[in-house]
Amino acid sequence: MRKVSESTVGRLSLYLRLLSELETDGVQTLSSEALAQRCGTTAAQVRKDLSLFGTFGKRGLGYSVAELIAALRSILGLERRWRVALVGAGRIGVALLGYQDFRTQGFDIVAVFDRDAGKVGQRRHGVLVRADAELEQGLESESIDIVIVAVPGESAQAVVDRVVAAGVRAILNFAPVKLNVPAGVALKNVNMAVELEALSYALANSGRRSRRGATPAGR
């Protein structure tokens, strides 16, 4: 199993979410075409994406919703739960903490760190805020798999360096800066400013537009 692009992985997430909804609605079976339409892609794309990991459909019939969900969860590593730490208990950080959806998907925020002595020792959405100085020790003792960085841009690289040195291999960054991590560490960025600026670009350049349609339908 090689050659899996980031866009494929992103789509798998989308497929999974869709399928979970359909399962709730009692749908049992589904074609690549039906799934594609609901995810804003093409049937061929769906089949290609899935074919990278095995063969999950039945010819002439389509995919079993339940089986495909199981397969996707396995591919995405969602059969286990992941232990997540949040660094930075500011506005965004706390909002994420309260975002119950993460928990539902298998991600438990079990530790929070902040530099502000006024917050340390308090609880946010039930989780104890620990001192920044306890970061390395806490990551270790809580067996953290993934760190969410929600500190101001200036502090982000320093936090990441410490987190990586402590052995964490997956980081989700909300700070609006480019972070450097060594090979072997997975880094994903959520940069709202970039998305807003893409909208600004689209608005400023509407009229004769660039690519095919005019709808950069995003993912």
Added chain:
Amino acid sequence: MRKVSESTVGRLSLYLRLLSELETDGVQTLSSEALAQRCGTTAAQVRKDLSLFGTFGKRGLGYSVAELIAALRSILGLERRWRVALVGAGRIGVALLGYQDFRTQGFDIVAVFDRDAGKVGQRRHGVLVRADAELEQGLESESIDIVIVAVPGESAQAVVDRVVAAGVRAILNFAPVKLNVPAGVALKNVNMAVELEALSYALANSGRRSRRGATPAGR
């Protein structure tokens, strides 16, 4: 000027942010190589991206930081300010409201709408929360350019339909669902669950990995 990919626009945002920092530090001039390194891309990529819009550098010398900033701001449509409305004053919505960074970049959240009667009439970070029923009227009277959707997944498509019908042509979606918009409307998604699942995938599949390095350095 044709054929500008989403990834190019994303990188332009990054370049701009970097350049702004450098300008503050007093840097006057810079090569494509230097910019590339700080943005995690290549010099050729930087030059290609910029060349789609004109010629901004001086051969043998590099780019003037100030001039390139001006050019990028113009390209991205950031020479004006944009009027933004937030729909959904829940946790994420309010966190975004408080996120001063948007304002700095030229995006003013000037209206907030929520369905919860308990919130209507109150203020959040100084902005009055309006009733959901006033949505169309408010978008119009406040001359809203961009709408941020921060409502639960179930309500998101309905909100988008109303917003589009009201003439808004740019939407930033935080709800974890796939939204449909007609051609001519720009839609960007911020989906934290997708990013977390990409990390889960990376962790679950470390060892012999797919692509080149192991660092899907994200953007």
Added chain:
DNA sequence: ATATGTGAACATTTTCACAGCT
């Protein structure tokens, strides 16, 4: 009859490499 899985065609994006300014 229907819908998958996939090699081959196509399209897009990235990288290379170098001519041409300064």
Added chain:
DNA sequence: AGCTGTGAAAATGTTCACATAT
């Protein structure tokens, strides 16, 4: 001498189209 701007090449990602299975 140094660094941009850009065609051409390489790599990557998407779509087509069809043989194959139920």
